Amino acid sequence: MSPIESILLLIAQAPPAEGGLSRILPLVMMVGLVLVYYFLIVGLPQKRLERERRNMLVSLKKNDRVLTTGGIYGTVVAVDEKQERVTVRISDDPAVRVQFNVRSVARVLRDDEPS
16 A cells, blocks of 8 residues: 555544534645655656756767667767757768757667667
8 A cells, every 4th residue: 555545544534523624634635645746756757857868968979879769870970059960970881971950869879788
């Protein structure tokens, strides 16, 4: 049983109290718990992932091996920060270079990852 379910069970078993505020209090507590749950489970991890992705794109440089969102592996040849473009070499024989929007880079591959 999750902590939220335990708290809701305790609230449901509480004896009815007198007055209008005491009838609204359990509802306010449930809404508060849902907001805290959403913030901890959804909000914080999503912000952390977005910050890491932004840092990865800003630190993109020549000779980085990348994987694009289209599934293309390649090596960065040039980065144009003003136009938000990156030129990627996907083949040496024949020399094939393709320009992508910087946001099309899904991840930068480490040296120990296969390409």
